[in-house]
Amino acid sequence: MTGELHTEGYYGRPIVRPPVWKQEIAWYLFTGGLAGGSSALGLAARATGNRPLARSTTLIAAAAVTASPALLIKDLGRPERFMNMLRVVKPTSPMNVGTWILTAAGTAAGTAAACEVADVLPRVRALAQGVAGLLGPALATYTAVLVSDTAVPVWHEARRELPFVFASGAAASAGAAAVILTPGASAGPARRMMLAGAAGELASTTVMERRLGDLGEPYHSGKAGMLARVAKGATAAGAALGAVAGRRPLLGRMAAGLVLGGAVAERFSVFRAGFQSAEDPRYVVMSQRDGG
Amino acid sequence: MRHPARAGVAGGDLVSAQPRVATEAWPETYGDEAKPRMGFFTDTSVCIGCKACEVACKEWNQVPEDGLLFTGDSYDNTGRLGADTWRHVAFIEQDRPLRVGGEDGDGEPFRWLMSSDVCKHCTHSACLDVCPTGAIIRTELGTVVVQEDICNGCGYCVPACPFGVLDKREIEDDGRVWKCTLCYDRTREGMTPACAQACPTESIQYGPLDELRERAAARLGKVVEDGFAGARLYGEDPDDGVGGFGAFFLLLDEPEVYGLPPNPVDTTRDLPEMWRAAAVAAGALALGTVACLLGGRR
Numbered sequence: 001m002t003g004e005l006h007t008e009g010y011y012g013r014p015i016v017r018p019p020v021w022k023q024e025i026a027w028y029l030f031t032g033g034l035a036g037g038s039s040a041l042g043l044a045a046r047a048t049g050n051r052p053l054a055r056s057t058t059l060i061a062a063a064a065v066t067a068s069p070a071l072l073i074k075d076l077g078r079p080e081r082f083m084n085m086l087r088v089v090k091p092t093s094p095m096n097v098g099t100w101i102l103t104a105a106g107t108a109a110g111t112a113a114a115c116e117v118a119d120v121l122p123r124v125r126a127l128a129q130g131v132a133g134l135l136g137p138a139l140a141t142y143t144a145v146l147v148s149d150t151a152v153p154v155w156h157e158a159r160r161e162l163p164f165v166f167a168s169g170a171a172a173s174a175g176a177a178a179v180i181l182t183p184g185a186s187a188g189p190a191r192r193m194m195l196a197g198a199a200g201e202l203a204s205t206t207v208m209e210r211r212l213g214d215l216g217e218p219y220h221s222g223k224a225g226m227l228a229r230v231a232k233g234a235t236a237a238g239a240a241l242g243a244v245a246g247r248r249p250l251l252g253r254m255a256a257g258l259v260l261g262g263a264v265a266e267r268f269s270v271f272r273a274g275f276q277s278a279e280d281p282r283y284v285v286m287s288q289r290d291g292g
Numbered sequence: 293m294r295h296p297a298r299a300g301v302a303g304g305d306l307v308s309a310q311p312r313v314a315t316e317a318w319p320e321t322y323g324d325e326a327k328p329r330m331g332f333f334t335d336t337s338v339c340i341g342c343k344a345c346e347v348a349c350k351e352w353n354q355v356p357e358d359g360l361l362f363t364g365d366s367y368d369n370t371g372r373l374g375a376d377t378w379r380h381v382a383f384i385e386q387d388r389p390l391r392v393g394g395e396d397g398d399g400e401p402f403r404w405l406m407s408s409d410v411c412k413h414c415t416h417s418a419c420l421d422v423c424p425t426g427a428i429i430r431t432e433l434g435t436v437v438v439q440e441d442i443c444n445g446c447g448y449c450v451p452a453c454p455f456g457v458l459d460k461r462e463i464e465d466d467g468r469v470w471k472c473t474l475c476y477d478r479t480r481e482g483m484t485p486a487c488a489q490a491c492p493t494e495s496i497q498y499g500p501l502d503e504l505r506e507r508a509a510a511r512l513g514k515v516v517e518d519g520f521a522g523a524r525l526y527g528e529d530p531d532d533g534v535g536g537f538g539a540f541f542l543l544l545d546e547p548e549v550y551g552l553p554p555n556p557v558d559t560t561r562d563l564p565e566m567w568r569a570a571a572v573a574a575g576a577l578a579l580g581t582v583a584c585l586l587g588g589r590r
Contacts, residue, residue, distance in 0.1 A: 010382060010551025011365040013372055017456030020447040040578060044585040077445015077460055077467025084425040084444045092560055095448050096424035137574035144573070145566045149422055149559050150451040156559055159566045163573035171577055175584075192584040200580075278451060285548050288555035 009281030016151045018278040024071040026271035029143050030173065030264050031071065032102070033166055035064035036140030037174025039109050041193060043133020046126075052186035053178060054129075055116060060177045061132060062113030065106040072102075094146040098139075105139045108132035140170035147274060153215050153287040154277035155270075161208035165270065168200025172235065173263040176256035184247045191242060191252065198239035198259050201266060202232060215283055218276035219269065227269035235262030322432045329434030330479055332488065332496060332539035333504040334408055336550075337515050337523065339495040341367060341406035345379040348490035352475065353378065356463055372551065373409055375461035378472040379487050380409045382550050394518045407543065407550050408487070408496060411436070411457045411472035412527060415535030416558035419449035419458055419471075427469075434501070435474040435538060443468040454534065454556035474539070501538060508542055520544055526552065533557030 009015055019025075042057035073082045086103065090096040108131035115125030144166040148159035155162070175194030179187050205228070209216045218224045238258030245251035277283050319326030349355065358376035363369050366383035373380045384405040389396035391403075413436045420428040420436055427442035428449060438449075438458075445467040449458045458471045475485035479498075483489075488498035497504060505528050515523045522545045527537030533556050547554050 009548050010384070011363075011368075013551055014456055015548070015551060015553050016454060017450050017459060019451040020460045037577065037581075040581045041584075044581045048585045050585070075447075077447065077469075078443070081425070081442075081444030084427070084442055085446070088424075088426040090424065090426060092421040092563065093424045093448070094563075094566075095422065095446060099424060137577040138570075140577060141570040141574045145563075145570045146448075148566050149563060150448075151418065151454040151456075151553075151556075151559055152451050156562070159562060160569045163566075163570040164576070167573035167577040171580060189584045192587060193581060196580055196584065274451070278456075281548070281551070284553055288553055288557075 009285065013281065014279050015281045015284040016153075016278045018275045019150075019152070021271075022075050024075040026268045027264075028068055028071040028075075029147075029166070029267040029271060030169075031064045031067045032143055033140045033170030033263070033267070034173040034177060035061050035068060035109060036105070036136040036138070037170035037193075037197075038064060038177065039105065039129075039132040039136030039139070041174050041178060041190065042112070043129055043136070045189065046129055046133075048189075050186055050189065053182050053190060056181040057174065057178050057190075058109070058113050058116050058129065060174070060181065061109045061136075065102075065109045068102060069106065094142060094149050098142045098146055101135060101138050101142055105132055105135040108135065137167065137170075141167050147270070150274075151284075152274045152278045153283040154212060154218050154273045157215050157287055158208050158212055161204060161211060162270070164204040165201065165208055165266070168197050168204050169263045169266050171197030172201050172259050173197070176238070176259040176263070179242075179256040180253050180260075184249050184252065187247075187252070194256060194259055195239055195242055198235045198242075198262070201235055201263070202239075205232070205266065215277070215287055217283075218273035222272075222276050224269050224273035224276050227265050227272060231262045231265035231269050233262075234258045234265060238262055318430045318434060319432070325432050327432050328500045328502070329538065330474070330499065331413060331435070331501040331504060331537070332410060332474070332485075332498055333508050333542070334410065334539065335495050335497065335508070335511060335542045336405065336407035337495075337511075337520065337542055337544060338493045339381070339406040339408055340493055341381055341383055341404070342492060343370075343381050344490040344492060345408050345487035345496055346370060346377070346381060348486040349379045349472075352478070352486035353473070355470075356461070373411070373455075373457050373459075373471075375459035375470040376463075378410065378470075382407045382409060384545075384549055386545070391519055396519075405544055405549065407541065408491075409550070409552070410487070410539050411474070412455055412534070412540070413472075413474060413538030414558065415530065415538070416561065417534070418452040418454060418558045418560055421558065421560035421563075422448045422452045424448060431476055431480070433474070433476075433479055435476065435479070437473045437476050438469055438471060440468055440470070445469065452559060454553050454558070504540075508540065512542060515542065515544075522546070533561070 038057045038061035045053040073079045085099040108128045111128035115121045141163045144162035147155045175190045178190035219228045238255045242255035356376045368383045389401040417436050427439045488496040526543045527540035530536040
C-alpha cells in the first residue's frame with residue numbers, strides 16, 4: 001500500500017484529465033494535414049508548370065480546408081463563440097496561433113480554388129496560391145505543437161517527434177489524394193510525394209515510439225494500439241504497391257487509397273493514445289519521477 | 293527563459309521570450325490596481341474530512357450537482373475536481389500507526405489521510421497560457437479565473453492542466469469550462485473565500501501568499517517534530533515546474549498518494565522547443581515537396 005512508486009495514484013483515478021475533444025478533432029488532424037500538404041504541392045506544381053496537378057491539388061486543398069473549420073467549430077462547447085479565438089493574438093496558445101494560420105491559409109486556398117474553377121483573375125489566383133502554399137507546411141505541423149503543449153505524457157514527451165509524424169503524414173495524404181484525382185501522366189510528383197511521405201510516416205512513428213519507451217505503451221495496447229497497427233500496415237502496403245504500380249491507373253489509385261487510409265488511422269492512433277495516456281495515472285508518475 | 297543555451301537558434305529569442313510574457317506580466321499589467329497575491333494554504337494535517345468546504349463552495353458559487361454516486365472508495369463519494377466540483381476532499385486509508393501527542397497510537401496500525409483539493413492557481417498557469425480566446429485571466433489578486441462570458445468551450449485547458457482541475461460542463465448544454473475562482477466575487481471585496489470561511493479546523497487558510505508561506509514553513513517544522521516523517525509542503529516552491537502554487541498544501545505523504553502529480557510542469561515552458569521542431573518539420577515538408585516536383589520525370 002505504501003510502496004516505492006505510487007503508480008496507482010489515488011484509487012487509480014487519472015491525475016491529468018483526459019481531453020474532452022471528440023472525433024472531429026482527430027479528423028481535423030487529418031484534414032489540416034491534407035490541406036496543408038496539398039497547398040504546398042499545388043504551389044510547387046504551378047511553379048513548375050504542371051497544370052493538371054496544380055488544378056487537382058488546389059481543389060483538394062480547398063475541400064480539406066473547408067471541412068477543417070467545420071470540424072473544429074462542431075467540437076466547441078459554444079460553437080457560436082468560434083470568433084472569440086480571433087479576438088486576441090496569443091503566441092502562448094498554439095490553438096490561437098493555429099486558428100490564425102487556418103483562417104489565412106483557408107481564405108487563400110479557397111480563393112485560389114474559386115479562381116481556378118471560374119477561370120478568372122489569374123493574378124489573384126497566383127497570389128492566393130502562393131500564400132496558401134507557403135502557409136501549407138505550417139498548417140500541417142502546428143497541430144503537433146497543439147497536442148504536445150498539454151500535460152498528456154504520450155503527447156508532451158513526443159514533442160520533438162510529433163511534428164515530423166504530422167508533416168510526413170501530410171505529405172503522404174496530399175500525395176495520395178492527388179494520385180487519385182490527377183491524370184496519370186501528370187501525377188509523377190504526387191506519386192513521389194506519396195511514397196516519400198509514407199516512408200517518412202513509418203520512420204517517424206517508429207522513432208517516436210522508441211524514444212517514448214514505456215510512456216509509448218498506448219501505441220501498443222487498446223484502441224490506439226490497434227489503430228497504430230492498421231496505420232502501419234496500410235501505409236506500408238500502400239507504399240509497396242505504389243512503388244510497383246508506376247503509372248498503372250487502377251493499381252496506383254488502390255495504393256493511394258491504402259496510404260490515405262493509413263494516414264487517417266495514424267492521426268486517430270495519436271489522438272486515442274492521448275486519452276489512454278491520461279487515463280492511467282502510472283504514466284504521469286513515471287514521466288515525472290524519472291526526471292522526464 | 294528556461295533554455296538559455298538554445299536561445300541563440302534562429303528566431304529562438306523571439307519565440308522563447310514570448311511564452312513567459314503572458315504569465316509573468318502580472319502584477320505590472322494592473323498598475324495601481326494590483327494587490328498583494330492572495331492564496332490558500334491547505335494544511336491537511338488538521339483536515340477532519342467534514343466536507344464543509346465542498347458544501348460551502350457549492351452553495352456560494354451555485355455550482356450544479358455533480359452526481360450522487362457511491363464510489364466505495366473510503367468516504368470519498370465526490371471523486372475528483374471537475375466542472376461541478378471545485379473543492380474535493382480526498383480520503384486515504386493507510387496501514388500505518390496513528391500518531392497521537394507525538395507518539396504512535398496503540399492497536400492495529402491504521403491512519404486516515406484527508407485532504408481538501410482545489411485549483412492550484414499556478415504562477416505559470418498552463419490553462420491560462422493555452423487558452424485561445426483569452427477567457428482565462430489572472431486577476432489583480434494573482435488568482436486564475438475563467439471568464440464564463442468569453443469561454444467558447446474549446447477544451448484545450450482541460451488536458452493542459454497538470455492537475456486535471458479544469459473540466460467542461462456538459463449539463464444543460466453549457467459546454468464551457470469551469471473551475472475554482474478562489475471566490476473572486478468575495479476576495480475582490482476583501483472577504484475570505486467560502487471554503488476557508490467554512491473550514492472548522494483552519495485546515496484551509498486564506499491570505500497573502502507570502503504570509504501563508506511563512507506560516508506553512510513554521511507549521512511543517514512542528515509537524516515533523518511531532519514525528520510525521522512523510523510530511524512535506526507541496527507547491528510552495530517558486531522554482532518548481534509551475535513557479536509555485538497560489539494554493540499550496542502541507543501533505544503527510546507523497547503527492548501521488550493524494551492523486552497529485554509529483555513534479556508538475558507548465559507545458560508551455562517547452563513551447564519554444566516545440567515550435568522549433570515544428571519549424572524544422574515544416575521546412576522539411578516544403579523542401580520535400582519541391583524535390584518531388586524537380587526530381588525525375590516519369
